[in-house]
Amino acid sequence: MNPHAFFPMTRSTTTPLSLPLNPDQLSLWLVREQATSLGDEERQELLRWRQATASNETHYQQLLLTWQATQLVPDEHWRRILDQAPLQASRRRWLRTTLFIGAPALAAGTAVIALPGMRTLWQVTPQFTARYQSARGEQQRIVLPDQSILHLNTDTLVDVAFYADHREVTLHQGEALFDVHKQHERPFQVLGGLASILVTGTLFNVRRDPDSLSVIVQEGQVQVSSGRWWSPSHVSLGPDQRLRLDSSTGRPRVDSTPAPAATAWHTGQLVFSNAPLSEVVRELNRYRAPQQAIRIMDDSLTSRRIAAVFELHDSADLLETLPELLPLRVSTLPSGEVQLHAR
Template sequence: MQRRQSVKNKIDATAAEWVAREDAGPLSSEQSAALAAWLAADSRHLGAYGRMHAIMMRTDRIYRGASVDADENQRAEGARGRAWGMRLLAMAASLTLVAGVAWFAMERQAGVHATRVGEVAHVSLEDGSEITLNTDSRVRVRYEQGRRGIELLRGEAMFDVAKDPQRPFVVNAGGTQVIAVGTSFTVKRSSAQVDVLVREGIVQVQEQKQELRLLRGDKVRLATRAAPVLRRVDDAEVRRELAWRNGMIAFSGQTLQEVTQEFARYNRLRIRLADPGIADLEVVGMFSATDPIGFSRAAAQSMQLDMALGDDEIVLRARATKKNQ
């Protein structure tokens, strides 16, 4: 996550420097060749170069203002100002990179690990345990002498726990504690509930005065002001529940409304149902978690729906029936 952002910042800074050089005067043949090679090296370079030129054009309009009769001294001053503006932009990109790296370092030093929307990340802990973070999730690791503490601050995570009977592995999710010694389980936290699924081994779940012992294949939902809901799930459902680790989400009879809510966890592009009548249609299948467009096209084809793609949403509606003439 941080590496991708740092690469983007470096590209933007380099593009800004090239545009500033061009604005200051004609490039030499060697510089022109170097610029051409840089643009050809990566498709992202051309995009950044175009963005910086657009910024230069806007800056040029600001310096020119409404007058078309500026004298040579004013135009020269404007050129110097634009060049300084591009240099400042390059400096800002570099400072953003430094600030991002510093923030990332402080987060890691505090034991905090996080993912953005659509990302999945793996974290290796000092004792050999592993955490897999789902989309838009955040944990804080606090290992002590007699306790391996994890706080799930947001989202969902899978914990593959190395055995150590002397140091229990404790996950806190709001008011819920999940305690294990050596096992594999997931915890999903939302504002209204906490879900725990045991993939291997045994875990204890504590909430207020309640305590539950979960075995492999047990899944419990602990909702606010409601009794725990415990049920057994088979291996096939466990695999579906954990498909997100490979960037997929699986459905086995969920309603179209529930499916749109699940896709919203992984994407900024939302799926909107324009007709209430299609909300209860059932969905079966496995789909890429970060491809709502691909899912919507498949749903439109299989469910006889119309699909419209906008700037920030996908709209699904019942297909209009043709009337007999």
């Protein structure tokens, strides 16, 4: 079959794509196209991408044929497959696993054909890979090969993979500040479990906790995509905007917050503005060993609010300051645990 028979191939003479399509995004857009959920501008963007090169059109047609093959699988089997999908697994990996492994196993005798060339299409070799990890209480500053700067906060683990057409960082845990060097032809993507963040060049912060994710933009614009890959939500953020996602609801919440204060940790400071003591203690404990955790011993203290700036690496000053701000006393146990009592 000639993949170009479906579409007249002419090189586009229009302006370059505002958001180049990498394999992950192509798979998402094709699924949305088949579900008639692409907007007019996105359909035009996809059309221009297909027209740009013969290789683009070949990739599109190969993926389209595979999508059509999946229609052989009964709906109830696909529902079981999709319900097991991770919220933000790499669409490339999930699509490959579902089409080549999951569907035949779950569909009990229903065959899904792996088309020639599809395995090669999705098995792209990165040009650069690295893993970076910071210990509890440690910050790191890393200059990546594209001159982007990655600041790791306490207890953070990331994997970096640079491809010819996009740059990708997986934030497994912790918090990172990204100062992305602008490359329009190679967008920069951060995968954070509950969402992915896509930019070409900007300054933004991502924090991944066990059950939540937050994104704060300091400079430029970012696009945050969340939800299941077949029914995504897209939110654009600008300077001093914060998006929060909770795994229990999956719905993004956007508010305004001073980004320099929220990202002051990379300069060795924590800034609190009218924050409850429970939040302050939770944040401080991220930088302390578990046996030296700060604990609130009286519930009456949890909602008392603080406005202060703490030096991260000066615990003695921090503990001396708290009784000046709130009616409490500080007790330090031989183990190093710190207890806060009302007075």
